[in-house]
Amino acid sequence: MLIDPTGYTYCHEHLHIDLSAVKQELDCRLDHYEKIADEMRELKQLGVSNIIEVTNSFMGRNPQFIEDLIKESGVNVLLSTGYYIEGFFPPEVENETAQQLANRMIAELEVGLGESQLKASVIGEVGSSENTFTPLEQKVFEAAVIAHKETGRPISTHQSMSTMGREQVTFFLKHQVNLERVTIGHCDLKSNLTEILWMIDQGCYVQFDTIGKNSYFPDEQRIAMLVELSKRGLLERVMLSMDITRRSHLKANGGLGFSYLITDFLPRLRVAGINENEIDIMMKQNPYQLFK
Template sequence: MHTTLHTVTGPLSYEAVRGPVLSHEHLVLDLDRTGDGGAVLDPVRHGPAVVTEISALRDAFDLSLVIELTCRGMGRDPRALAAMAQETGVAIIAATGWYYEPFHPSEVASASVETLAASLVREIEDGCDATGIRPGVLGEVGSHGDVPSEPETRSLRAAARAALTTDLSVATHAQLGRGGLAQLELLTGEGLPAQRVAVGHQDLLDDPGIHKELASRGAYVAFDTVGKESYQSDDTRLRLLLALIAAGHADRALLSCDISRHGYLASEGGQGYGHLFHTFLPRLRAAGVDDDLIDLMTRRNPLRFLTGASTEEI
């Protein structure tokens, strides 16, 4: 394991993260392909509201770290993230990699796995977009469907190779929860240990068998769209998470809200980044999940994922 996290404001010891972690969020984002402006979190227009929410969660719940998974082709803005970290007092980790195929920039089209991996390694070592700000995770590296497409396969394999070279971990985007096992096969096939993989959006897949299989192989199972009721009810999320816990895999669960458009902000009537803390975690506690398990899923697990630590080490 490594003990230092690469945040947008510099290195941070994992031991300094004493409060909960949001393991999959977007603070700055542009996925608008239609011109309607919905799938956007603009740092100028929406940044103040984002800062207000994150600051409030720091004050109320001791929020200590946000893993920000906006990568190449998603409107990433490392300087804006650094400014938000300074303003909120909450550490932020930036990401690199490529989202799923419809959002791939042209650089992915015909590049080899070796070329793509080398590009990621350069960015991890030298910083994003000539800013000097180093990403601290690969993600959200995406695919859609039960089997990744050919470009998505190259992107995933490149992410695995870059992760091995730089000692980082990989968080995936599994569209609507599908294809997680295929993603894990590709990533581990490149030699990446399963404990360095978080398979995304599994709370959108109503299949506890797959969740248990991913966890039993050692991967982290991300319940990371909490509160997105238009995709999946929190009732279903709660049932699926309790099943994973009952199967003995609480040490593989990650929780977050994946705020990915400005309409989800609390200031615009959405559930906000705080939905996990204000609404979902109280429901978990009411279902019998104790504070130690809450800390496991919201702090220790994300830190283990980022550092490669075993359950005994953190």
């Protein structure tokens, strides 16, 4: 068992990430161990058992950091392998074949991550740029498909600003991937219901995983889309998370913190008419089915 089915799961998070060199912002280096550990202990008390940590190599992944957090907090963390989006790729993405890239992913899934005792459990977050799906990004997706077929591990994607999800799903369909083993990330950054309905109809999971990022898209509209999906009986293909990536997102640094999803967002869903069983479907059942 890779994932604990008894508690809530955050499907798309970062507990250690460093995009500061590319973004030229120190805030994009999330590495405050004690503050993150405090928040994870709080999550454990709030009923969160699992976090899917989608930071891969060259995003600042730190398996030893995560290993310590697991031991200190008791929260189960699943780590990831893959490559992010163009602009954050190492030279090997351009220089190696999809098979060679896949071999690297397979090694992290089957052998382990660096000097830690951990292995990757998820292929992710592999992504596409805003309004485009570049040839190098498609090479990474091809490598992800190879690794998925070799290991059976699920694929978690990144959409930049909720664009190119249809193209991602079409790519997986073309490569004969079982979409029940795929989750499409960042579906909640614009009014996108038609695209979300299409993706669910193809059989994949969709993530409302930027909850609390109201400067991008207000939570009220996320709730409205979730209510509409509830009315259609489609929440069995939806998962929730916050995608915390910055120091300023942490509660001790003035941000909403990881607990916002449990303490603020879920109560608002209940008020909007989404029942406890539906919350459990999104926060427990669906992540267990995909990541087990």
